[in-house]
Amino acid sequence: MAKTLYDKIWDAHVVHEADDGTCLLYIDRHLVHEVTSPQAFEGLRMTGRTVRAPEKTIAVPDHNVPTTLDRANAATMTEDSRIQVDALDSNAKEFGIHYYPVSDVRQGIVHIVGPEQGWTLPGMTVVCGDSHTATHGAFGSLAHGIGTSEVEHVLATQTLIQKKSKNMKVEITGHLLPGVTAKDITMAVIGATGTAGGTGYVIEYCGTAIEDLSMEGRMTVCNMAIEGGARAGLIAPDEKTFAYCLGRPHAPKGAAWEAALTYWKTLSTDEDAHFDKVLTIKGEDIAPLVTWGTSPEDVLPITAIVPSPEDFTGGKVEAVRRSLAYMGLTPGQKLSDVAIDTVFIGSCTNGRIEDLREVAAIMKGKKVKDGLRAMVVPGSGLVRAQAEEEGIADILIEAGFEWRMAGCSMCLAMNPDQLAPEERCISTSNRNFEGRQGRGGRTHLASPAMAAAAAITGRLTDVRELG
Amino acid sequence: MEKFTTLEGVAAPMPLVNIDTDMIIPKQFLKTIKRTGLGKNLFDEMRFDQDGNEIEDFVLNKPAYREAKILVAGDNFGCGSSREHAPWALADFGIRCVISTSFADIFFNNCFKNGILPIVLPQSEVDKLMDDATRGANAVVTVDLVNQTISGPDGGTIAFDIEPFRKHCLLNGLDDIGLTMQKAASIDSFEAQYKTAAPWI
Numbered sequence: 078m079a080k081t082l083y084d085k086i087w088d089a090h091v092v093h094e095a096d097d098g099t100c101l102l103y104i105d106r107h108l109v110h111e112v113t114s115p116q117a118f119e120g121l122r123m124t125g126r127t128v129r130a131p132e133k134t135i136a137v138p139d140h141n142v143p144t145t146l147d148r149a150n151a152a153t154m155t156e157d158s159r160i161q162v163d164a165l166d167s168n169a170k171e172f173g174i175h176y177y178p179v180s181d182v183r184q185g186i187v188h189i190v191g192p193e194q195g196w197t198l199p200g201m202t203v204v205c206g207d208s209h210t211a212t213h214g215a216f217g218s219l220a221h222g223i224g225t226s227e228v229e230h231v232l233a234t235q236t237l238i239q240k241k242s243k244n245m246k247v248e249i250t251g252h253l254l255p256g257v258t259a260k261d262i263t264m265a266v267i268g269a270t271g272t273a274g275g276t277g278y279v280i281e282y283c284g285t286a287i288e289d290l291s292m293e294g295r296m297t298v299c300n301m302a303i304e305g306g307a308r309a310g311l312i313a314p315d316e317k318t319f320a321y322c323l324g325r326p327h328a329p330k331g332a333a334w335e336a337a338l339t340y341w342k343t344l345s346t347d348e349d350a351h352f353d354k355v356l357t358i359k360g361e362d363i364a365p366l367v368t369w370g371t372s373p374e375d376v377l378p379i380t381a382i383v384p385s386p387e388d389f390t391g392g393k394v395e396a397v398r399r400s401l402a403y404m405g406l407t408p409g410q411k412l413s414d415v416a417i418d419t420v421f422i423g424s425c426t427n428g429r430i431e432d433l434r435e436v437a438a439i440m441k442g443k444k445v446k447d448g449l450r451a452m453v454v455p456g457s458g459l460v461r462a463q464a465e466e467e468g469i470a471d472i473l474i475e476a477g478f479e480w481r482m483a484g485c486s487m488c489l490a491m492n493p494d495q496l497a498p499e500e501r502c503i504s505t506s507n508r509n510f511e512g513r514q515g516r517g518g519r520t521h522l523a524s525p526a527m528a529a530a531a532a533i534t535g536r537l538t539d540v541r542e543l544g
Numbered sequence: 545m546e547k548f549t550t551l552e553g554v555a556a557p558m559p560l561v562n563i564d565t566d567m568i569i570p571k572q573f574l575k576t577i578k579r580t581g582l583g584k585n586l587f588d589e590m591r592f593d594q595d596g597n598e599i600e601d602f603v604l605n606k607p608a609y610r611e612a613k614i615l616v617a618g619d620n621f622g623c624g625s626s627r628e629h630a631p632w633a634l635a636d637f638g639i640r641c642v643i644s645t646s647f648a649d650i651f652f653n654n655c656f657k658n659g660i661l662p663i664v665l666p667q668s669e670v671d672k673l674m675d676d677a678t679r680g681a682n683a684v685v686t687v688d689l690v691n692q693t694i695s696g697p698d699g700g701t702i703a704f705d706i707e708p709f710r711k712h713c714l715l716n717g718l719d720d721i722g723l724t725m726q727k728a729a730s731i732d733s734f735e736a737q738y739k740t741a742a743p744w745i
Contacts, residue, residue, distance in 0.1 A: 092731055092734040097709055101731070112574050112575070113626065113627065116579050124721075126721070140574075141575065157576070198744070206626055206628075207626055222625075223650065224626055224628035224657060225579075226654065230720055234721065234731060235731065236724060238724065272562055272620055272623050273646050303650075328744075337744045372562050392618045392619055393561055396562060508566070508625075511589065512566055512570055516589055
């Protein structure tokens with residue numbers, strides 16, 4: 078029977094299947110961070126269990142860590158944050174798992190470190206106690222977030238109890254127009270499906286506009302699969318994928334590389350494979366997008382106006398009324414008239430080198446508008462180092478951005494990088510929920526290019542107008 | 545894990561759609577290394593103002609719903625992050641069942657690991673229960689997992705579906721890890737053949 082890419086990866090990892098279809102799935106890589114793991118390690122200790130495959134388990138602190146240059150000073154962390162980071166330090170040592178401490182240049186956001194170090198490879202199953210694990214699907218791996226109980230389950234057994242999801246195909250045909258990026262693709266998809274449109278599915282992204290993307294762009298697309306409700310998003314590996322993996326510290330070498338490559342080349346959806354749901358979007362139809370509300374499905378082209386609750390039906394009417402009040406927006410207002418206070422560039426969605434290049438290309442010779450707070454938080458210490466080497470950091474600092482150390486930062490504001498009530502931010506992150514970036518803070522999600530454009534003008538701005 | 549067989553309690557209405565995990569338990573409360581004690585921060589930013597005072601209109605602050613054990617919620621409840629702190633906070637508050645037309649995938653899974661029963665029903669039935677739930681302290685609903693029924697205050701019953709394996713685990717309060725450990729031999733043999741077939745992993 079013809080299989081999808083998801084079917085193939087799934088089938089290769091089934092350890093046991095019960096009569097009702099519940100499967101025990103083998104996990105190839107388990108990524109761990111400090112926020113969702115302490116209770117899982119504690120569970121192991123209480124039951125006298127060990128980590129079954131420490132060599133397949135990788136830990137890095139990212140959510141809590143300060144991003145200021147003085148962060149080596151422990152006083153920059155609140156006590157509860159420090160306790161979580163210390164717990165990860167000691168759990169990593171006690172259970173013998175791979176670890177990148179805050180002091181290591183390779184430290185960064187777990188979803189950036191995994192691919193960077195070659196832990197994430199095509200055809201793998203990858204899990205982490207973090208919903209944005211979907212990022213790793215860019216390599217043609219099955220990657221998704223799990224809860225802390227499941228983290229403990231994977232630590233103890235290297236497996237996960239799972240029921241198979243349905244297959245959904247999202248095809249982006251044609252090519253993107255100038256000023257439109259991977260972030261706009263993934264936001265356009267969520268705008269079309271809604272945040273529950275992918276629930277029960279694993280999405281395979283395909284089509285020429287997806288093939289055109291670099292690995293960084295593909296990671297951006299898959300990263301937000303969860304925002305559309307999907308368990309995972311993935312993209313068939315190709316020559317770009319293999320080239321990205323080649324030579325990474327934990328990628329196979331020599332004969333093992335050749336054997337892996339032979340297998341990876343089989344990882345694509347068969348021609349007649351069945352998809353339970355299909356969405357097709359023309360690449361040329363995608364404009365630079367921004368969110369206006371408090372759900373990632375609240376996306377519109379930058380040329381649009383703020384909608385009215387009456388434009389919606391059902392439960393969404395009340396939700397939109399609440400969103401607009403929270404966001405301080407009025408129906409009919411032009412999105413491009415909305416003034417901002419803050420620009421945040423970073424996160425596992427857009428904290429990679431290509432994202433920083435995109436921002437630098439626009440900021441070169443320009444200034445962040447007076448009075449704005451603007452920060453760039455590279456996704457990892459290595460991204461930061463590379464950006465410094467390429468001269469990107471100089472351009473950004475010269476333009477007026479704060480140049481920070483790596484971490485999750487203002488994406489979820491667990492560290493001191495937070496919005497004040499009613500502070501309005503254009504953010505390259507993934508969630509615009511109420512309070513996400515700080516209580517009362519107002520988030521507009523957009524691409525790095527759009528964030529740069531807004532940094533120059535001080536309002537939401539169509540990047541295509543900057544020429 | 546605490547067993548779930550039958551639950552009788554007040555159902556609180558939360559008709560808002562897309563109630564996300566940041567609403568259920570805001571990030572500042574994720575800095576704990578324990579599973580317990582999060583109930584006091586459940587729905588924190590909806591329940592309390594900046595000074596920590598209760599916001600009167602919020603449903604769980606109303607006298608009739610302070611002891612609610614069941615939530616009847618709008619579409620796509622629990623969307624967002626994988627934080628298991630969301631079901632921990634619900635359970636710690638005393639909520640053992642959430643009823644909606646749809647749930648986000650990870651939240652749905654996390655509920656079952658914590659003795660919480662998420663029930664998916666068609667819109668018309670959620671509407672009916674939402675209506676029941678607005679009756680305040682009279683909105684006593686009984687959820688019978690053995691027979692897979694929900695009985696409302698007017699005596700009518702609604703049937704619901706649940707995967708047999710998940711039902712079995714909830715009814716018996718079973719620990720997944722213990723169950724999987726019984727299959728250790730299957731994992732061993734899988735790993736052995738895998739090591740040959742895909743040595744790079």
